[in-house]
Amino acid sequence: MIKRAKGVTISQVAEAAGVARSSVSRAFTRPDMLSPETVERIMKAAEALGYVPNHTARALSTGRHGNVGLIVPDIANPFFPPMIRAAQLEADRSDFCIFLGNTEENPKQEDKLVGRFAGQVEGLVLASSRLSDERIRAHAGKLPLVLINRDLDGIPRVLIDSGSGVHEAVEHLAKLGHRKIVYVSGPSTSWSNKQRRSAVRAAASSLGIEAETVPAVLPSYNSGRNAVGAILATGATAAIAFDDLTAQGVLAGLAEKHVSVPGDFSLIGCDDVLGAVTYPALTSVSNRSMEAGRVAVSLLLDMLQSRAIRDVRYVLETHLVVRNTTAALR
Amino acid sequence: MIKRAKGVTISQVAEAAGVARSSVSRAFTRPDMLSPETVERIMKAAEALGYVPNHTARALSTGRHGNVGLIVPDIANPFFPPMIRAAQLEADRSDFCIFLGNTEENPKQEDKLVGRFAGQVEGLVLASSRLSDERIRAHAGKLPLVLINRDLDGIPRVLIDSGSGVHEAVEHLAKLGHRKIVYVSGPSTSWSNKQRRSAVRAAASSLGIEAETVPAVLPSYNSGRNAVGAILATGATAAIAFDDLTAQGVLAGLAEKHVSVPGDFSLIGCDDVLGAVTYPALTSVSNRSMEAGRVAVSLLLDMLQSRAIRDVRYVLETHLVVRNTTAALR
DNA sequence: CTGTTAGCGCGTTCAT
DNA sequence: ATGAACGCGCTAACAG
Numbered sequence: 005m006i007k008r009a010k011g012v013t014i015s016q017v018a019e020a021a022g023v024a025r026s027s028v029s030r031a032f033t034r035p036d037m038l039s040p041e042t043v044e045r046i047m048k049a050a051e052a053l054g055y056v057p058n059h060t061a062r063a064l065s066t067g068r069h070g071n072v073g074l075i076v077p078d079i080a081n082p083f084f085p086p087m088i089r090a091a092q093l094e095a096d097r098s099d100f101c102i103f104l105g106n107t108e109e110n111p112k113q114e115d116k117l118v119g120r121f122a123g124q125v126e127g128l129v130l131a132s133s134r135l136s137d138e139r140i141r142a143h144a145g146k147l148p149l150v151l152i153n154r155d156l157d158g159i160p161r162v163l164i165d166s167g168s169g170v171h172e173a174v175e176h177l178a179k180l181g182h183r184k185i186v187y188v189s190g191p192s193t194s195w196s197n198k199q200r201r202s203a204v205r206a207a208a209s210s211l212g213i214e215a216e217t218v219p220a221v222l223p224s225y226n227s228g229r230n231a232v233g234a235i236l237a238t239g240a241t242a243a244i245a246f247d248d249l250t251a252q253g254v255l256a257g258l259a260e261k262h263v264s265v266p267g268d269f270s271l272i273g274c275d276d277v278l279g280a281v282t283y284p285a286l287t288s289v290s291n292r293s294m295e296a297g298r299v300a301v302s303l304l305l306d307m308l309q310s311r312a313i314r315d316v317r318y319v320l321e322t323h324l325v326v327r328n329t330t331a332a333l334r
Numbered sequence: 335m336i337k338r339a340k341g342v343t344i345s346q347v348a349e350a351a352g353v354a355r356s357s358v359s360r361a362f363t364r365p366d367m368l369s370p371e372t373v374e375r376i377m378k379a380a381e382a383l384g385y386v387p388n389h390t391a392r393a394l395s396t397g398r399h400g401n402v403g404l405i406v407p408d409i410a411n412p413f414f415p416p417m418i419r420a421a422q423l424e425a426d427r428s429d430f431c432i433f434l435g436n437t438e439e440n441p442k443q444e445d446k447l448v449g450r451f452a453g454q455v456e457g458l459v460l461a462s463s464r465l466s467d468e469r470i471r472a473h474a475g476k477l478p479l480v481l482i483n484r485d486l487d488g489i490p491r492v493l494i495d496s497g498s499g500v501h502e503a504v505e506h507l508a509k510l511g512h513r514k515i516v517y518v519s520g521p522s523t524s525w526s527n528k529q530r531r532s533a534v535r536a537a538a539s540s541l542g543i544e545a546e547t548v549p550a551v552l553p554s555y556n557s558g559r560n561a562v563g564a565i566l567a568t569g570a571t572a573a574i575a576f577d578d579l580t581a582q583g584v585l586a587g588l589a590e591k592h593v594s595v596p597g598d599f600s601l602i603g604c605d606d607v608l609g610a611v612t613y614p615a616l617t618s619v620s621n622r623s624m625e626a627g628r629v630a631v632s633l634l635l636d637m638l639q640s641r642a643i644r645d646v647r648y649v650l651e652t653h654l655v656v657r658n659t660t661a662a663l664r
Numbered sequence: 665c666t667g668t669t670a671g672c673g674c675g676t677t678c679a680t
Numbered sequence: 681a682t683g684a685a686c687g688c689g690c691t692a693a694c695a696g
Contacts, residue, residue, distance in 0.1 A: 011453075013672095013673060014673065022547070023682075024682065024684075025673090026676080026685095028674095029676085037681075038681065039681060057674080059453040059689080060394050060453060060672090060674095061394050061673035062673080063674095065395050066675065069390065069454075079419045080415045080416055082412070082415075083413075085415050088434070089436055092434070101435075101451065102435075103431055104433070105422070105432075106418075106419055106422045119433075124399075223676085265389045278611055278693090281582055281608055341689085355668095355689090356666080356691075357666060359692090367665075372666080387690080388690070390688090391672090391689035392689080392690055393672095394672050394673065394674090394691095395672050396690085440670080461675080
């Protein structure tokens with residue numbers, strides 16, 4: 005059985021230091037308002053008693069809890085960890101803590117988390133939200149909100165424009181001689197998915213080649229693998245997948261059907277999270293999730309400080325990273 | 335500019351419903367203590383005013399904030415996301431929120447985070463802590479603590495016993511005819527690293543083969559890659575790496591030096607996080623980080639409920655997953 | 665069953 | 681420069 009020290013309070017420190025409670029409070033928040041010697045005496049007493057300011061009480065009194073929330077659809081998706089890490093780092097620079105929420109790709113769960121977070125965070129970052137526009141707007145009315153990869157007018161957002169990279173990808177395939185390609189799509193509620201799909205279509209039509217869409221439902225290895233039948237059925241000679249995970253599944257599925265990549269079929273992923281660890285190394289559209297995480301939190305903290313909400317639309321461009329899963333049609 | 339609703343309080347609801355504040359409080363926490371009709375009246379008033387209980391105030395009053403903290407060394411390390419996800423899921427089952435902390439493998443940062451979390455969480459899970467025993471004990475004295483992959487007497491802990499799997503790995507290599515192997519180590523402060531290293535040694539000596547250790551400092555792709563020179567210099571014909579990330583780096587480094595795997599050299603990873611996406615598919619020691627996350631949070635919640643601290647030592651065994659980076663010595 | 669009264673620990677006027 | 685007093689929003693102990 006371990007002894008648990010029960011919180012030493014401001015009053016105990018005050019008594020030990022022979023001053024009023026308010027002085028102790030000041031010693032921690034505005035030391036410049038006290039005489040240096042008083043501050044030192046208080047700090048010494050505090051140290052001796054092992055006093056730690058009570059975050060909760062402070063929050064109740066000031067309304068500022070020094071926390072921000074970050075909600076993502078799936079931590080296990082390699083796209084998010086770097087983003088979370090960067091967000092954390094940025095929050096830490098301002099001594100903010102991060103509440104992490106995982107929605108399991110489920111809008112209901114996301115709503116629930118937002119509700120539970122609201123009230124203990126000063127603001128929220130919603131990454132790749134699966135929520136409806138209405139719900140997001142409703143939440144944004146209640147607390148400062150920054151969106152990642154969701155383009156809603158009037159709400160600060162940082163967007164990873166995979167459109168630019170996808171365009172390069174289609175161009176790349178066209179140059180290699182492919183005349184019919186397929187887009188293996190992701191979650192229908194995903195802004196990125198819509199963006200990539202339309203980028204594929206636009207680029208294809210402007211280059212005069214054919215493009216079809218095949219659904220994969222969830223962004224995962226298995227989804228990609230299961231989509232291979234449909235992909236080959238279209239007669240396409242190349243595919244662009246919603247993300248690297250899906251692409252990896254497609255790669256495996258193709259191997260099972262003895263379709264060689266890039267010999268018989270070219271494949272391009274998105275987000276570039278697996279490039280260095282797959283074989284053959286995956287051609288992919290670069291990912292800027294780290295910057296997105298950093299910028300989103302930075303934006304949020306700005307909002308909190310200025311109490312004003314600017315209509316920011318921060319766009320991060322992407323580009324194609326050519327590796328070994330694409331080749332000329334033979 | 336968006337309008338932000340400022341909190342409606344319990345008193346306003348009380349007034350609107352024509353009851354005392356405490357009744358409103360009860361309506362939300364112990365409805366069974368009020369007459370059904372009173373509850374309904376209160377709820378209606380609350381609904382009308384858009385009342386939402388203030389989590390912070392409640393926490394201050396009750397001492398229970400319904401949050402637990404989870405601190406990991408590096409979110410970007412694929413070992414952790416599944417653990418975090420499982421922890422989150424388990425916490426959610428009891429309506430707890432998770433504070434996530436990333437220490438960047440830095441003990442000072444870890445200490446700082448623990449301090450910042452304490453006071454707004456009811457308990458803490460420290461995964462693969464880089465802290466000294468003393469610091470951990472000190473923290474455990476202040477709030478309920480559960481450790482993952484750290485074996486400290488008297489503090490509840492869940493351990494992933496990679497020893498069992500590593501033993502199988504060495505055995506596997508010995509059977510394939512390897513007489514000298516090397517262990518590519520991880521962070522010196524890591525409990526798992528010590529465990530794996532000594533498991534390699536013990537197994538090797540009991541099987542009568544040689545084992546050397548080569549340092550890699552951090553568990554990362556680059557570390558592994560940089561260690562290849564030292565690995566080959568030992569004259570070993572097989573290696574077991576601290577984790578899959580390191581192994582992946584080693585794989586790349588070997589390829590650069592035209593050492594073919596598994597033809598010329600056998601390689602085994604740990605944690606099995608990359609197995610399905612590398613080529614050749616990596617032989618690795620299974621990982622049970624998901625269970626570890628789930629169990630740790632579950633343990634913590636138990637502690638919180640019973641206010642008693644049991645000396646639990648929950649061990650998860652591992653085993654070898656043979657894939658394609660190991661082969662008989664030729 | 666319901667209202668009254670104290671705090672929870674801290675920040676912040678307002679005096680001194 | 682420092683202290684006294686009030687309030688943040690809510691829960692809990694104590695009446696009735």
